[in-house]
Structures are given as C-alpha cells and as structure tokens.
Amino acid sequence: MSRELILALNPRMQFTRIAVYLVNSPVFLKKINHKPEDLANFKNFCDQTDFRSKIIMKELKANDIPIENIKIVIGRGGLLKPVKSGVYKVNKAMIEDLSTCKYGDDVVNLSGLLAHVIAEKIEGAEALVADPVVVDELEEIARITGRPEFKKRSIFHALDQKTTARKYAQSIYKKYEDLNLIIAHLGGGISISAHKKGKVVDSNQAYDGDGPFSPIRSGSLPMGEIIKLCFSGKYTKDEVLKMQTGEGGLYAWFKTHSGFEVCKMRDAGDQKAKEVLSAMAYQVAKSIGSMYPVFGAEKVDAILITGGMAKDDLFVKEIKARVEKIATVVIYPGAEVISALSYYGRMILRKETEILNY
Secondary structure (H helix, E strand, O other), X not given: OOOOEEEEEEEOOOEEEEEEEEOOEEEEEEEEEOOHHHHOOOOOHHHHHHHXXXXXXXXXXXXXXXXXXXXXXXXXXXXXXXXXXXXXXOOHHHHHHHHOOOOOOOXXXXXXXXXXXXXXXXXXXXXXXXXXXXXXXXXXXXXXXXXXXXEOOOOOOHHHHHHHHHHHHHHOOOOHHHOEEEEEEEOOOEEEEEEEOXXXXXXXXXXXXXXXXXXXXXXXXXXXXXXXXXXXXXXXXXXXXXXXXXXXXXXXHHOXXXXXXXXXXXXXXXXXXXXXXXXXHHHHHHHHHHHHHHXXXXXXXXXXXXXXXXXXXXXXXXXXXXXXXXOOEEEEEEOOHHHHHHHHHHHHHOOOOOXXXX
16 A cells, blocks of 8 residues: 555544545544543643544554555644634644644644644654634624724634535536635534635634534623623633533533434423524524625525534424525535545645645
C-alpha cells in the first residue's frame, strides 16, 4: 500500500468518530464511544487529548491499519481566531490557542490537538484542520450590535455547511458561488447561515447563545434574566457557561446529550419530550426565516437542512412546514464531516489546494 492514507477525526461530546481513507474509499470506519465516567475527571475538553489519542491509536493497531502509511491526519479545527475558508497546518500558534481555550472551550478544539498528537507519532505525517468553525465571511452590517463594545463573531458549522452547499450545487449542475442558500445544521449545536454567492454573510452565533436551543445549548435566553442569575451569587462563572453550552437545551430538560434519545422518548408517548422538541423545531424555523431578509431583493434558491437531527423525519417535518414557502427545502440527513475531511485530505495529497498558515 502506497503512503497515501488519510486519517480523519471528528471528536464529539461522548464519542470520537474516525475514518481511514485510501484515495476515495474508506478502508476503516469507527465510532469510539466514551463512557461518561471516563470523561468526568477532565476539567476541559483539551485535557482529554492524551486519553482519546491513545484509544485512537489502539483502534488503528487492533484493526491492522498500516499506521506508517498515514500521510495526512485531519480534523475540523476548533475555536480559533477568525480565518478564511481552507485547510490549515496545525502549528505552534494553533496548539497554544486550542490548548489554553483562548477563544472558548468546546469539544471541537480536540480536533486540532488530536491531529497534532497523532501525527507526531507517525514519521512524516502532517497534522491539518479544514474549514474551522471560525471561518469568517460575514458582511460588516451583520457584525454591528446594540452595544459598541460587542461585535458579532462568526462561529458556525463551516465544514458541514459548505460541503452540503457544494453537494447541492453539484446536484443541480450549478456552482456554489452562483447560489443563494439558507443552511441549517442540526447537531449537538445548531447553526443557521445565509450563503450568498459562495460566502457565509450572516449566521447565528450558536456557541455563545444566539439562535435556537439545541441538544446541548440553551440558545437565546432573556438577557435580563441571565444578568440577574449571574449576580445572584448562586452560580460561578463556569457553572453559568455550562448552562449555556454543554448542559443547556435538551440536556437541561432531559439530562441526555443525545437528541435521538429525546426523539425516542417522544415516539414512546412522552408528552414533555414532544412539546420541547416541537419548541426546538419552532425556534429553528424562526431562525431560518430570519435569514430571508439578508438576501434583499435577491431570490433564495433553496433551504438545506443537514446534521444528525436531520435524520428524524418528524422533527424535520415540523421545520419544513413553517419555512417551505420561502424556498425549496432539501434534506441532507447526517453530517458530512468525515467525508468532507477526507476530501480535503485528498486535495492536499494531489496538491490541488494550498496549506494555509494560522
């Protein structure tokens, strides 16, 4: 086997999904589940790097993957400074920002750190990230807020959204750069963005609490109540931050990070699960609608719905019923993360795109 293997990594809250690709074909796929008790002792997500990397290497060896043939180790990226779309080398500056949580603590930060640690163990391997969640193409008008001290940040599921957009464009024999799209990624977090002619010109700032609530995030909450809670003396800063990200949304209601578990509860007749999921679908639809004016007089070509929660037909049906008057709604169940990462890895091996410096 020639040295053209690509190892793609996608760490999530309770699992790490990995895949090894040779050219266009996956030769190994694995979802590594992590027990909550095994993760409980880690204060920050980045502290899990060694723990998860050792498990990944063990899985590769146990399944006879020729590790020495891995040339590219690639992940999603993380909470970094704003960057343009593309593939980045995991360098010293990126490692510093991810490991210190300079721009925020999230499981996505593990992608770059895991890529670095694993590539370090393989002679000649390169550690990369592609389309980090901080890809910034916002129009200036979208950055202005009601307080001059604050500017809107661009934090969304860039990799999945842009991959889905290009897939849709290809399906109708057009270029992504010629289309106007509203894309909703429905995963552990929910991001909804306006793609205008190949640029994401507006998006909800999902990580920091803007937009609909999700399986792990509280979404937009009444600011006055939040301010009172912060000064009540009942909670620390870290506790309030966890309420927003990690222990918000469906987790706050049902103590599970899995949206699918809540869907199963609904399907089994749980009325509260039905009500809360319907409220989440309602908020997603409202956020999709809020992107419509971004395009001004221009037509919206389609609304694309992707991510793990897009696999639940009833949940998607509730969203679709509220927004289908805006534009054609196309569903792409599941996330495109692993296949998208392998695609970028192949582009690097073939020298079809450059590696950018962070």
